[in-house]
Amino acid sequence: MTLTAPPKPPLSSPAVAAAPARRRRPIGGSAATRTLFSESEIGRGRGRAAYWVVFTLVFLLFLAVFIFPLYWMFTSAVKTPEEYAQPNPTLFPQSWVPETYELAWDRMRIAKFFANTAFYALGGWLIQLVIQVAAAYALSKLRPMFGKVVLGAMLASLMLPATALLIPAYLTITDVPLVGWNLLNSPWALWLPAVANAFNIYVLKRFFDQIPNDLLDSAAIDGAGRFRILWSIVLPLSRPVLGVVSIFSIVAIWKDFIWPLLVLQDTETQTLSVALSRLAATSQVPPTELMAGLAIASVPMIVVFLVFQRSIIGGLAAGSMKG
Amino acid sequence: MAVATVGRQTGFRSRLSRKIQDNLMAYAFMAAGILCFAVFSWYPLVRGIILSFQQINFVTDPYWVGTENFAAIFDDPLFWTAWKNTLVFTGLALVFGFVVPLALAILLNEIRHWKGFFRVAVYLPVMLPPIVGVLLFRYFYDPGFGLFNTILRGLGLPESQWTQSSSTAMISLVLVSTWANLGGATLMYLAALQSIPGELYEAAELDGASAWRRLRHVTLPQLRFIMLVLLLLQIIATMQVFIEPYQLTGTSNPDTITVMVLIYRYAFTVNQDFGMAAAMSVLLFVVLAAFSAVYLRVTRNAD
Numbered sequence: 001m002t003l004t005a006p007p008k009p010p011l012s013s014p015a016v017a018a019a020p021a022r023r024r025r026p027i028g029g030s031a032a033t034r035t036l037f038s039e040s041e042i043g044r045g046r047g048r049a050a051y052w053v054v055f056t057l058v059f060l061l062f063l064a065v066f067i068f069p070l071y072w073m074f075t076s077a078v079k080t081p082e083e084y085a086q087p088n089p090t091l092f093p094q095s096w097v098p099e100t101y102e103l104a105w106d107r108m109r110i111a112k113f114f115a116n117t118a119f120y121a122l123g124g125w126l127i128q129l130v131i132q133v134a135a136a137y138a139l140s141k142l143r144p145m146f147g148k149v150v151l152g153a154m155l156a157s158l159m160l161p162a163t164a165l166l167i168p169a170y171l172t173i174t175d176v177p178l179v180g181w182n183l184l185n186s187p188w189a190l191w192l193p194a195v196a197n198a199f200n201i202y203v204l205k206r207f208f209d210q211i212p213n214d215l216l217d218s219a220a221i222d223g224a225g226r227f228r229i230l231w232s233i234v235l236p237l238s239r240p241v242l243g244v245v246s247i248f249s250i251v252a253i254w255k256d257f258i259w260p261l262l263v264l265q266d267t268e269t270q271t272l273s274v275a276l277s278r279l280a281a282t283s284q285v286p287p288t289e290l291m292a293g294l295a296i297a298s299v300p301m302i303v304v305f306l307v308f309q310r311s312i313i314g315g316l317a318a319g320s321m322k323g
Numbered sequence: 324m325a326v327a328t329v330g331r332q333t334g335f336r337s338r339l340s341r342k343i344q345d346n347l348m349a350y351a352f353m354a355a356g357i358l359c360f361a362v363f364s365w366y367p368l369v370r371g372i373i374l375s376f377q378q379i380n381f382v383t384d385p386y387w388v389g390t391e392n393f394a395a396i397f398d399d400p401l402f403w404t405a406w407k408n409t410l411v412f413t414g415l416a417l418v419f420g421f422v423v424p425l426a427l428a429i430l431l432n433e434i435r436h437w438k439g440f441f442r443v444a445v446y447l448p449v450m451l452p453p454i455v456g457v458l459l460f461r462y463f464y465d466p467g468f469g470l471f472n473t474i475l476r477g478l479g480l481p482e483s484q485w486t487q488s489s490s491t492a493m494i495s496l497v498l499v500s501t502w503a504n505l506g507g508a509t510l511m512y513l514a515a516l517q518s519i520p521g522e523l524y525e526a527a528e529l530d531g532a533s534a535w536r537r538l539r540h541v542t543l544p545q546l547r548f549i550m551l552v553l554l555l556l557q558i559i560a561t562m563q564v565f566i567e568p569y570q571l572t573g574t575s576n577p578d579t580i581t582v583m584v585l586i587y588r589y590a591f592t593v594n595q596d597f598g599m600a601a602a603m604s605v606l607l608f609v610v611l612a613a614f615s616a617v618y619l620r621v622t623r624n625a626d
Contacts, residue, residue, distance in 0.1 A: 034521025035432050036537055038528060042433070055434055058441070065502070066444040069459055072470070076462075087468050135356030144349030150357060157364040159615045163563040163583055164608035167590055167600045168371035169363060171379075177366060195359035226348055255452045257566050258583075262591070273454040277570055280458050287462070294455045305443070305450040312450075313442055316507060317514030 070298070077101060077292035084288050097288070104292035108285060112268075113275040114296065120260075120271060121253040124191045128249045129242065131195045136204035137230050141216060151205070154198040163258070169193060170262050189263040190253060200245050207241040208234060244315050247308050254301060272297045371608070374601035392602035396589075402603075404577050405585040408493065409562055412581060415497040416561040421554060424505045428512030429542065442513070446506035456503040457570045461486070464495055464571075486571045489578040496567040496579060504560075508553050515549040516542070548621075555618040559611055582607050 042051040076084055080095040104110045139147050173183045173193075183189040211234060219229050235242070260271045270278070276293050279285045305312060350357075375392055377385040396402045431441050448456055463470045464485035472482040486495045519542065527537045565583040572579040574588045582603065590600035 034524050035516070036429070036524065036542060037433055037534060038524070041534070042435075051433075051435075054430075055436060058430055058434060059437070062441055062444045066447055069456075069463075069502075070447065073455070073459055085468055087473075089468065089470055089473055131355040131359065134352040138349040138352035142345060142349035142352065144346045144353075147349070150353065153365065154356075154360055157360065159612065159619065160364070160368060161559060161563055161608065161611045161615070163565070163586075164604050164611060165364070165367045165371060167586065167597060167604050168367035168374055170590070171374070171597065172362060172367050172370065177362060192359050193363040195356065196364040198360075201356065226352075251450070257453055258587075273452045276458065277454050280461070280570070290458065291462075294458055298451050298455050301450045301452065302447070305447065309439075309443055309446075313446065313510055316446075316510045 070302075073291055073298070074295050077104075077288055077295055079288060081286050081288050084291075100286075100288050101292045101296070104289040104296065108279060108289050108293055110272070110275075110293050110296050113270055113272040116269060117254060117272040118300075120187055120190050121250045123187055124194045124253045125246055125249045127191050128195050128197065128200065129246060132197065132200045132204060132245070133230075133235070133242070136201050136208055137234060139201070140205045140208035141211075141213070141229075141234070142226065151202075154196075154201055156198075157196065158198045166258065166262065173263050183263070185264055185266040185269045187269075190256075190260060193259070194249070194253060197249075200249065203245060204238070204241060207238055211237055240311075243308075244311050247304065247311060248315070251301065251304060371601055371604055374598060375605045376598075377601075378598045388598065392596075392598040395596075396599050396602050396606075399599075401577065401580060401585055401588075405580050405582050408579060409564070409581045409583075411493055412497060412500075412564055413558055413561045415494060416500060416564075417554070417557065419497060419501040420505055420508070420557055420561070423501065424508035424553075425512055425546070425550070427505070427509045428516055429538070431509070431513055432516040442510060445509050448503045449506040451503070453503060453566050454570065457499055457566055460495075460499040460502070461571055492572055492576070492578045496564070496571060499571070500561070500564065500567050508557070511549060511553060512546065515546055519545045551621055552618070555614055555621065559614050559618070562607070562611060562614075 037047070041047045075093050077100050078096055078098050079090070079093045080097055083090060083093065083095050105114075138144060139151050173189045175182060183192070215233060216229050219233055224232065255273070256271070257273050257277070261274050261277070264270050264274065267275070267278075272293075276290070276297060279293065280290055374385070376387060376389060378388045378391070379385040427445065431438075431445075434441060464487075466472060466482065466484050466487060469485070471485065475482050483491050486492050523541045523545070524537055527541050532540065563583055564581050565587070568574075568576070568579040568581050568584050569587070574580065574584050574592055580588075586600045586603045586607070588594065589603060590597050594600075
């Protein structure tokens with residue numbers, strides 16, 4: 001489980017990392033892991049031909065199923081509404097109206113919802129990181145009484161499907177116990193519940209557990225306080241896991257739908273996803289502008305994915321190993 | 324002697340006060356986190372159960388109604404429709420969503436070129452906001468100028484009404500959902516496949532096992548654990564389906580109304596009745612908790 005080994009850059013996916021180096025070698029060159037078929041079986045003769053046929057078919061299948069819909073989304077937006085709605089769709093846009101993206105951005109007010117979502121995602125990320133790191137550090141390194149009980153109670157929440165808590169959580173937001181705040185339409189309605197993410201705390205704690213206590217003790221002897229140790233020793237060592245937790249926090253808020261649908265009902269406060277859902281249900285929005293809106297909502301996630309694909313894919317693989 | 328006792332006592336006392344100080348410090352670090360869990364996770368769980376036996380009107384205090392909420396939802400014909408639809412959705416989603424990622428992963432594991440491309444491509448839909456996939460498919464499904472019917476026409480096949488016909492609505496929802504979600508399972512299978520020791524295949528090959536037999540007797544048995552885990556996770560996830568029916572077929576369509584959509588409908592649209600919604604949530608919770616318990620048992624035993 002790569003997530004828990006501080007010295008190594010975690011979550012490296014060997015296959016992805018090594019792919020470019022392997023590209024030019026013959027089929028038999030990548031004997032790193034033995035799979036169902038041996039290199040000799042698919043390395044020559046009929047096997048080699050069959051391999052390339054299968055490879056081409058799978059490549060085309062992936063292109064058609066996973067890449068093409070995105071291509072369609074980006075190109076539909078630049079078509080004229082007439083071309084878009086004709087009974088025989090055009091594969092390559094015959095018309096070219098990139099202004100649709102500007103129209104969507106201004107007239108459909110995608111700009112506003114984009115800014116909202118970015119604010120929620122970044123604010124939520126910051127708050128989560130601060131609170132979750134502090135809690136995980138206390139659980140891992142300060143080891144208070146009943147720490148195990150607290151961690152257990154937090155982990156128990158992983159068993160609760162989010163949807164089962166939707167109704168009472170919504171009512172809690174409208175009237176927070178003891179203080180009586182109504183957080184509806186406030187960013188805090190997204191941020192505070194997001195903090196209660198046991199998975200992040202668990203991942204952080206597991207990582208902190210790997211940092212040798214001797215290191216922290218010697219810093220304490222030199223007079224460093226708890227906070228100083230966290231800031232100057234634990235956090236710099238934990239950069240990789242902080243990165244992973246950050247990515248997952250931001251992506252989760254950007255993608256979330258049902259919770260912001262409930263707690264951010266005022267149009268001015270809506271997230272991009274909820275606003276697109278609402279706009280799609282009205283007939284006033286030209287469909288090409290809606291496509292542009294979908295494309296704009298996707299771009300940050302696509303960029304995050306392409307930049308951090310190794311962490312994201314590796315994180316998934318590590319998660320599956322842990323089970 | 325007296326000096327020694329005093330020394331021991333202050334030592335004990337300072338150790339005690341240090342211990343208290345450490346604990347205070349630790350709980351100060353955890354306070355914000357514990358508070359968030361308490362208010363937004365632990366308390367709503369209790370509140371949800373209580374609420375299912377209460378009526379709430381936002382004017383007076385909530386009052387007890389016994390099992391009336393449950394009686395009301397059992398009387399609602401949509402209740403049974405929603406459960407039936409949810410089970411059909413989960414079942415169909417398993418047919419696609421369970422088999423396809425496994426097959427794709429086994430295929431991808433044999434592919435020696437452009438590995439990065441395949442991994443990125445299959446996971447790309449998972450990264451998109453769910454609403455994007457759903458609205459994109461809404462266009463593909465359009466019976467008039469949608470892409471799918473154009474393709475069917477081009478192949479000389481009969482066209483379909485997709486989400487707009489009661490016979491194909493559910494399968495259409497399953498298709499979007501599968502497209503949007505199968506990347507995660509595929510990559511997890513792929514990771515599991517890569518951890519199968521190569522010697523197993525070599526030994527099987529020496530024994531003269533064909534590729535098919537190697538698949539049956541080496542690959543699949545080695546994947547048994549992760550298959551079970553993903554099966555349970557998928558059941559738990561698909562039983563909570565919401566956005567696909569919500570956006571594509573609406574909250575009133577009896578062909579596709581699911582448990583989550585009905586909860587939403589009880590609380591926020593037609594009934595405006597949080598008691599009924601809470602009662603429904605409790606039932607859903609009980610069903611999902613059963614699967615969660617099996618999941619925990621399975622993964623706990625593996626450690």
